[in-house]
Amino acid sequence: MIFLILLVSFGVSFVGFPIIIPRLKRAGIVGKNMNSEKQEEVAEMGGLVMASGFSAGIITAIIMRTFFNVFLSISLASILAVLSTVLIVVIIGVFDDLISIRQWMKAIMPVFAALPLMAIKEGYSMMRIPFGGLIDFGIFYSLALVPLGITGAANAVNMLAGFNGLEVGMGA
Secondary structure, three states, X not given: OHHHHHHHHHHHHXXXXXXXXHHHHHOOOEEEOOOOOOOOEEEOOOHHHHHHHXXXXXXXXXXXXXXXXXXXXXXXXXXXXXXXXXXXXXXXXXXXXXXXXXXXXXXXXXXXXXXXXXXOOOOOOEEEEOOOEEEEOOHHHHHHHHHHHHHHHHHHHHHHHHHOOHHHHHOO
């Protein structure tokens, strides 16, 4: 079953890149290839294709859960919250590429992407700390650690954006 999800995600990404990249170049959504001597133009926003592949995989998992009774241990609310979080981060990235968001805003905006996960109190507030035992973070986990984690991950991707495509593969 997981193989089917991976196959759908890979298929959408594999088919999507050759279709989207030339269109992005024609639309002028390009940047300089800083890793080559010629510094030729390369398409930006390739993450849209990866996000489409991820979304297709999630939708496949939801279909399998609904009609074939697999993945029942994972709540539908959790699946949709993760999908919403990823899509909000993608929308922030698109806005950044199109209208160039200020640096301080890029650091803060991913907090809003954490809202779906915060709303359903996703995750476990108890963590086992090496040599420290079990710690229960309580509400602090949902209200502080989840947004911090989402913001950190989103900004790590944003920091790698100068390396022409490396950030897209980071989520793969």
